[in-house]
Amino acid sequence: MTTYIFNGSFEGLLTAIFEFYDRKEKAVELVWDKLYQPSILDEALEIVNDEFKAKRVWDGLKKKLSPEWRTRFYKAYLSEDPQTFQDLLDFARYIFDNPAGAEANFGNPHVIAISKMDKKVNREKHRMKAFIRFQQTGDNIYYCPVDPDFNVLPLIASFFKNRYTDQRWIIYDLKRKYGLFYDLKSVQEITYEFISEIDIKKVILPIELTDPKEELASILWKDYFNSTNIPARKNMKLHIQHVPKRYWKYLNEKQ
DSSP states (O other): EEEEOSSOOOOHHHHHHHHHHHTTOOOEEEEGGGGOOOOOTTTEOOOOHHHHHHHHHHHHHHSSHHHHHHHHHHHHHOOOOOOHHHHHHHHHHHHSSSSSTTGGGGSSSHHHHHHHHHHHHHHHHHHEEEEEEOOTTTTTTTEEEOOOSSSSSHHHHHHHHSSSSTTTTEEETTTTOOOOOOOOOOEEEEEEEEEESOHHHHHHHOOOGOHHEEEEEHHHHHHHHHHHHGGOOOOHHHHHHHGGGGGGGGGGGGG
């Protein structure tokens, strides 16, 4: 078996699928380069991103898959899960090697795997929409750090752009070290250098970086939360089910 080593990008994944067919391989193992451990017995191929090859594969999937299933394919990729990368390559092979409609066969393990991962990524996307809390900085930018299980920032950009059209904001992924910045016109991807003055190890911004009104807003929100809370109806098990503890550090009312 040949080991394909790729850089973890979507273009790299699609290029790897192209190489599989171009080289007429029988079986390959797809490995993210940052997880690859060389072996003497390995027959390895380093995948070099190729826009033309990637486009050929994506155009081919467009002909075989509905828009809904192409979205599922992409969302599964955003999981950044090593096994899912392999599942995506095997799923693409299954789709290309069978008549149209093969994705409806939930007896196929690759179809099941992609469908399950799509649901997990979708769940994380909705949680990010629900639990993101912005903090207003001194220069009137609303900032929120996150560290989602999956790379869901590409999936929530349009939601926040449409919801907060009149304010500049940054959503920064601490785990992947990149973020989204909305400048009142468009959303652009930013790197750590853009927010280098912020200590990304801390979720709550220091007072000297926040707008004077931010502390008051936080106090008012906590008061509102406490006033609407009914101790007699407290169900901690159900609460944690809907608001997992790993998200509490982002919620003002939990500080």
